[in-house]
Amino acid sequence: MQIDIRTTAVTPLRQTFGHVARRIGSGKPASRYQEATFDLQPEVNFHYRPYWDAGHELYDASRTAIVMDDWYACTDPRQYYYGAWTQTRARQQEVMERNFAFVEQRGLPELLDEGWKRRVAALVLPLRHVEYAANLNNTAVAAYGYGAALTQAASFCAMDRLGIAQYLTRIGLLLDSNGSALLDAAKADWLHAAHLQPLRRLCEDLLVVEDWFELLLAQDFVLDGLLYPLVYERIEAEFSREAGTTLALLSGFMDEWYAEHTRWIDQQLKVVAAASAANRERVAGWCRQWSERVRAALLPLASEVFGDGAEAVLDELEAALQARAQKKCGLSWAPEVAA
Amino acid sequence: MSNNRVYIALQNNEDARPIIEAIEADNPHATVTHFPAMVKIDADGRIEVRRASVEALIGRAWDPQEIHLSLVSISGNVDETDEAFILERHN
Amino acid sequence: MSTPTSAPKKLGLREKYARMTRDLAWEPSYQPKDKIYPQAGLEGIKIEDWDRWEDPFRLTMDAYWKYQAEKERKLYAIIDAFAQNNAQLNVTDARYVNALKLFLTGVTPLEYAAHRGFAMVGRAFPGAGAQVACQMQSIDELRHVQTQIHTISHYNKYFSGFEEWRHMHDRVWYLSVPKSFFDDAMSAGPFEFITAISFSFEYVLTNLLFMPFMSGAAYNGDMATVTFGFSAQSDEARHMTLGLEVIKFMLEQHPDNLPIVQRWIDKWFWRGYRLLTLVAMMMDYMLPKRVMSWQEAWEMYFEQNGGALFADLARYGIRMPRHWEVSVKEKDRLSHEAWATFYNYGHAAAFHTWMPDESEMAWLAEKYPASFDARYRPRYEHWIAEERAGRRFYNPTLPMLCQVCQIPMVFTEPDDPTTTCYRESHYHGEHYHFCSDGCKDIFDAEPEKYVQSWLPVHQIYQGHCGGGSVPEVLRWYRLEAGRDNLDYLSSPDRQNWQRWKGEAAAG
Numbered sequence: 001m002q003i004d005i006r007t008t009a010v011t012p013l014r015q016t017f018g019h020v021a022r023r024i025g026s027g028k029p030a031s032r033y034q035e036a037t038f039d040l041q042p043e044v045n046f047h048y049r050p051y052w053d054a055g056h057e058l059y060d061a062s063r064t065a066i067v068m069d070d071w072y073a074c075t076d077p078r079q080y081y082y083g084a085w086t087q088t089r090a091r092q093q094e095v096m097e098r099n100f101a102f103v104e105q106r107g108l109p110e111l112l113d114e115g116w117k118r119r120v121a122a123l124v125l126p127l128r129h130v131e132y133a134a135n136l137n138n139t140a141v142a143a144y145g146y147g148a149a150l151t152q153a154a155s156f157c158a159m160d161r162l163g164i165a166q167y168l169t170r171i172g173l174l175l176d177s178n179g180s181a182l183l184d185a186a187k188a189d190w191l192h193a194a195h196l197q198p199l200r201r202l203c204e205d206l207l208v209v210e211d212w213f214e215l216l217l218a219q220d221f222v223l224d225g226l227l228y229p230l231v232y233e234r235i236e237a238e239f240s241r242e243a244g245t246t247l248a249l250l251s252g253f254m255d256e257w258y259a260e261h262t263r264w265i266d267q268q269l270k271v272v273a274a275a276s277a278a279n280r281e282r283v284a285g286w287c288r289q290w291s292e293r294v295r296a297a298l299l300p301l302a303s304e305v306f307g308d309g310a311e312a313v314l315d316e317l318e319a320a321l322q323a324r325a326q327k328k329c330g331l332s333w334a335p336e337v338a339a
Numbered sequence: 340m341s342n343n344r345v346y347i348a349l350q351n352n353e354d355a356r357p358i359i360e361a362i363e364a365d366n367p368h369a370t371v372t373h374f375p376a377m378v379k380i381d382a383d384g385r386i387e388v389r390r391a392s393v394e395a396l397i398g399r400a401w402d403p404q405e406i407h408l409s410l411v412s413i414s415g416n417v418d419e420t421d422e423a424f425i426l427e428r429h430n
Numbered sequence: 431m432s433t434p435t436s437a438p439k440k441l442g443l444r445e446k447y448a449r450m451t452r453d454l455a456w457e458p459s460y461q462p463k464d465k466i467y468p469q470a471g472l473e474g475i476k477i478e479d480w481d482r483w484e485d486p487f488r489l490t491m492d493a494y495w496k497y498q499a500e501k502e503r504k505l506y507a508i509i510d511a512f513a514q515n516n517a518q519l520n521v522t523d524a525r526y527v528n529a530l531k532l533f534l535t536g537v538t539p540l541e542y543a544a545h546r547g548f549a550m551v552g553r554a555f556p557g558a559g560a561q562v563a564c565q566m567q568s569i570d571e572l573r574h575v576q577t578q579i580h581t582i583s584h585y586n587k588y589f590s591g592f593e594e595w596r597h598m599h600d601r602v603w604y605l606s607v608p609k610s611f612f613d614d615a616m617s618a619g620p621f622e623f624i625t626a627i628s629f630s631f632e633y634v635l636t637n638l639l640f641m642p643f644m645s646g647a648a649y650n651g652d653m654a655t656v657t658f659g660f661s662a663q664s665d666e667a668r669h670m671t672l673g674l675e676v677i678k679f680m681l682e683q684h685p686d687n688l689p690i691v692q693r694w695i696d697k698w699f700w701r702g703y704r705l706l707t708l709v710a711m712m713m714d715y716m717l718p719k720r721v722m723s724w725q726e727a728w729e730m731y732f733e734q735n736g737g738a739l740f741a742d743l744a745r746y747g748i749r750m751p752r753h754w755e756v757s758v759k760e761k762d763r764l765s766h767e768a769w770a771t772f773y774n775y776g777h778a779a780a781f782h783t784w785m786p787d788e789s790e791m792a793w794l795a796e797k798y799p800a801s802f803d804a805r806y807r808p809r810y811e812h813w814i815a816e817e818r819a820g821r822r823f824y825n826p827t828l829p830m831l832c833q834v835c836q837i838p839m840v841f842t843e844p845d846d847p848t849t850t851c852y853r854e855s856h857y858h859g860e861h862y863h864f865c866s867d868g869c870k871d872i873f874d875a876e877p878e879k880y881v882q883s884w885l886p887v888h889q890i891y892q893g894h895c896g897g898g899s900v901p902e903v904l905r906w907y908r909l910e911a912g913r914d915n916l917d918y919l920s921s922p923d924r925q926n927w928q929r930w931k932g933e934a935a936a937g
Contacts, residue, residue, distance in 0.1 A: 012587035090499030163491035375648035
């Protein structure tokens, strides 16, 4: 019969699990991120070939042309596991809740010009559909990608995109005093208005890209890398100049999220490109190819706001993306040679 | 077969206590059973968790979605509205 | 385009949620829909209108983050306190920890599989309502893997058998039972996957996994496991609702779906039931303090609640799953047959086995009055006598495995609990063996699938598992002989426990 336990006698036999210790060195305590991430995905001894893809195993590294000795090199600089991710988002969500309440309680939407609102509906609200495509594309990476380190971050990204699509929806509802006419107008534009068709075509084309790493790069690096600065910096600045900071207040999450998102996606490209010359060449080739296409898809949208200045705005944004690729990912690509 | 039993199981904690109390008051036909760390409530046909009843017990606004924080398990068709969380079977 | 001038109004939960989810999607015109969703038509399920999908729950991401973060904060506070206080020493007995070993090696990897599987169907289904529900479940499942790892991480520091759970899950013989279960579901098409996992497993059977396990943990002083378990269960209610909605949706969409769905329900009930054999054994043998017997749990959660569910579904033409009567006939023998098997093969398992003591046998006799004293006690008394005479019984022969469920062929005839049940089929000139009519039916419907099974015993005999001898195979499993396996009585776990608790070594 014992009353108290002498804690000196209760010493740990080991610090962490075998697969984690083999990566970080034995005898060292592991972080929650490491234990929640490393080697989670099965790699061998699968029982049945997938009915939906008999050419591959259930998890199969050959679903992308990128070759890695170790996909767990693709860690997340934010070190998000579920608990860390969801608690970060909950804090941001609280701020957004206060911002929405602030705008609503002060009746700010009623003070805004109807023409201005209609322009928000034509230029910003349709992005909820772009975010929906981004949600599906990141879900595809989470589903068919390789290695829990990369795929779990893609899962978080997919849900973030759904969250952003929902914030945009709430903006539409709020500006319309809880009516849905603005959202309906924005959707009609998305389906039919000329300035959005190239972007919609790009989104639909992304939904059928088969190589998941190419998809990740095209969506999260190239498209986001040009679209977010265009909309949430350049276009939003125009809107704020015209009608104050209401819109900026309601899209604060997107700015904060994008800054964090780039840290993650930059690291993925950097690690993959650094692994081999073949990877580097392929990644650079995809960057070149997709930035051409994304730029062309965004031009009509930019032209709605900047008119003849749109080309110059996109030149700047593309140069900034190239500089970012060079600095953060060690990547560069020459522009497509004009035919 | 006339089995149309539904049930809801909640954690046995402070958040769930008023919810359980509200269910007992609003569903007199239900049976409450205590297990280690968990309370299971069975009833024929229907169990309702009413927002107004829980709010009256806790003295603050309560969103029926908050029930997800304490829920352990359910059986039956769910209907979630602004006013209530309902489990039912129609057979 | 007219500008909105309507008066402020409050959108109802349902309408607002539709705006937040399905209204985000659009009918594509630049790419054909079947190229965007190539898996949607593979299985013959006919969906006329995805807009008729009823959302099983209506959580937007902001509310999701808010509620889930609150759950996570509470859970990790307890995990931290548990570690700081060395609360592993508060469990009833170190034998209990073996239930957690089985959980981490057998169940936690399934949570990961569910995470990936729901990501797959969250991309594969053409309806945005279904996509969102599946994606949300996908990250919930990731939550479950990670909270389980973080909780059990502390036990791993003080007990053996947890360390190589990831490596073992893909190799060790009995772990191919859970692994093949999920591989089976994930390698099927999206509609079968969701029927298998959301309906048959989550809705019909998962209560039998979590409710007794977590009540058992509470009863045995393991507050960390109770907390992760109940915290995970709070997500499970959403998942179960999804399971029911999916079935109703498929059945309401087209009458041709009924026979397909019924066949899947039959198949996945039996697959899931066989998987739960491990839970039956855990409940009746591995918990030092028992909450309820497997038989009681099966009566409560399957016969009573499952009965109500299938009565409810009868209006769609769905009947009880095939062979459910067999599960009822087996309820007073399942756990005993399973525990005897693991006792036999305790040298090749990554957890400890033992014979129940006298008080435990009395409990078993009380809970199983028709079967325990007559059939199982005599066998146990024989093994106890052998052990005391220095001849602890281990079975040196590798068992024959069922081609479908991959459990050794140890189950008995439905109407004769003293005769082992063997079934077989012939396919392309080969013989395949099964533990039951349920497993044979599954094979016969899709032989081309189940001939692929990675059967651990076959693999050992074919030389794919590190060598032909038991020590070589155990090394390949990364199972440290003498530490992770064998009888609890001789284990380092037990010695450490007695030292930590200041108990006198009892021999």
